Amino acid sequence: MATETINHKWGMVIDIDRCTGCQACVVACQAENNIPLNTEDRFRQRRAIEWIRVERYWEGEFPNIKARFIPILCQHCENAPCEPVCPVYATYHNNQGMNVQVYNRCVGTRYCANNCSYQVRFFNFWEPVWPESLKNQLNPDVTVRSRGIMEKCTFNIQRLRKAERVIEGQRGERITDENLKEGNFLPACVQACPTDTLIFGDWNDPSSKISNLKEKHFVDGGRGYKLLGDLGTQPNVIYLKKVDINAEHKVDAHA
Amino acid sequence: MLKKLIILFTVLGGLAAGGLVTLLLVLFVARAWWSTPFEVGPFGGSPEQPIEYPHTIHAGSGVLLLSDGSPKLDGDGNELHGLGLDCTFCHRNVDKGESAGVPPVEQCIYCHKVINSDEDLPEVALLIKAWENKSPVVWERIHRLPDHVRFVxxxxxxxxxxxxxxxxxxxxxxxxxxxxxxxxxxxxxxxxxxxxxxxxxxxxxxxxxxxxxxxxxxxxxx
Structure with missing residues (x-):
């Protein structure tokens, strides 16, 4: 009498061509996930916590200079370098294709952060504190991580768990792109993105938008690529490269 | 000779104190580790609530007992029974969301503006006072899970x-x-x-x- 569980494999497609570098995803993530305030001195010590960050690169020389943006979050690698190095099994791959961090198991060795190729794991060097005015904005569905443990992007698992409960448990429907969006179950960064750069979905659902995009763009001349793909980490997050009309080697966006 | 005695007593005293501390520690850990928590000193048991809310009258269906163990009787000498309300009658969020929720004062007043509202029951009087002052009743929580656990x-x-x-x-x-x-x-x-x-x-x-x-x-x- 096991409960019927539909196996999902959550993933994301990031269309760099649409990203304007507005940082809405970063702010949404900070607010949703109880991330401590990143003050200037924390940035200077390179200890700021940003589960998703927008990296900026400059291309060309002034005056023909262009800003390039790339949002980087945990790639939820199938073959994650952070997982085998954890001595206490605090980070592991769950059956939904997610790389998860179990806060109560973590002892803070920081091996995982050192072994991560994408620099998306963060260590809590301090006990998190919020000013009195912000205490009521903490999300009750997310654990506040104390000092001495690692944290990372969770794909907002608290919302996905709720989606499973509401959509699959109560209504008995399968989770699709539409009902994820309707019920506000998409990760906060995806929800906040004004240009639909971030697209979230289920790789196991052949009709989902991300599955279609992968099919369309992982062909010769397509825009799809994986971040540091040659490392063989097999990320569950894929990128679509920017279409540059002035580039010498044009890629056909509609391939 | 005296010096030796002093050293002896100091060592013995130290051992006894150490032993006592160890014993207390073992008791404390054993209590925490035990499958069902048992009471040691101030740990476990029921905290004092701001209002002595009787679940027996509201949710129970058995015969109500007085403090001396005899059944509570009404004016005609009949035994009084609990109301037998379902838990969800007051804890209304329990089948809708994560937490069961404690009812707001307003919800108690739905009934208590009529039932026992003018009688001389000290606990109901406390409730009505809270309602009139527009202040919540600060219940003491009994079932508490750690912050890193999400129970739905x-x-x-x-x-x-x-x-x-x-x-x-x-x-x-x-x-x-x-x-x-x-x-x-x-x-x-x-x-x-x-x-x-x-x-x-x-x-x-x-x-x-x-x-x-x-x-x-x-x-x-x-």
Whole structure:
């Protein structure tokens, strides 16, 4: 009498061509996930916590200079370098294709952060504190991580768990792109993105938008690529490269 | 000679003090580790509530007893029984969301503006005073899980009340209250609400395994 569980494999497609570098995803993530305030001195010590960050690169020389943006979050690698190095099994791959961090198991060795190729794991060097005015904005569905443990992007698992409960448990429907969006179950960064750069979905659902995009763009001349793909980490997050009309080697966006 | 005696007594005293501290520590850890918490000193048991709310009168259905153990009688000499309200009558969020929720004062007043509102019951008077002052009743929490655990009442109530699913005892749950009793015990017949199950992770995982529920870490920890 096991409960019927539909196996999902959550993933994301990031269309760099649409990203304007507005940082809405970063702010949404900070607010949703109880991330401590990143003050200037924390940035200077390179200890700021940003589960998703927008990296900026400059291309060309002034005056023909262009800003390039790339949002980087945990790639939820199938073959994650952070997982085998954890001595206490605090980070592991769950059956939904997610790389998860179990806060109560973590002892803070920081091996995982050192072994991560994408620099998306963060260590809590301090006990998190919020000013009195912000205490009521903490999300009750997310654990506040104390000092001495690692944290990372969770794909907002608290919302996905709720989606499973509401959509699959109560209504008995399968989770699709539409009902994820309707019920506000998409990760906060995806929800906040004004240009639909971030697209979230289920790789196991052949009709989902991300599955279609992968099919369309992982062909010769397509825009799809994986971040540091040659490392063989097999990320569950894929990128679509920017279409540059002035580039010498044009890629056909509609391939 | 005197010096030797002093050293001897110091060592013996130190050992005794150390032994006592160790004994207390062992007791403390044993109590925490035990499957069902038992009371040692100030730990465990029921905290004092701002209003002595009797679950027996509201949720229980048995004969109400006075403090000396004799049944409570009405004006005509008949035995008084509890109302037998379902848990969800007051804890209205329990089959809708994560937390069961404690009813707001307003919800108590729905009934108590009529029932016993003009009688000389000190506990109801406290409630009406809170209502008039527009101040919440600060209940003491008894069942508390650590911050890194997410327990969702709704999913558990829904699963066990679905036809075809039986509770760990093998019985079929008919109302939500049957399911509540699995973890919280028979609260309806408790004079003072107490935690009856350890509610530790092993307890959760055992039940999840027996019922084919997921045992992935991220089921509860995120």
């Amino acid at each position: 009442h709704e999913a558990h109530i829904r699963y066990f009340t679905e036809p075809g699913n039986t509770m760990p005892s093998g019985e079929q749950a008919i109302v939500a209250a049957n399911v509540c009793a699995v973890c919280h015990g028979d609260v309806g017949n408790m004079e003072e609400v107490k935690q009856v199950r350890s509610l530790k992770m092993g307890d959760c995982v055992d039940c999840h395994r027996d019922n084919g529920a997921p045992t992935d870490c991220t089921t509860c920890h995120y």
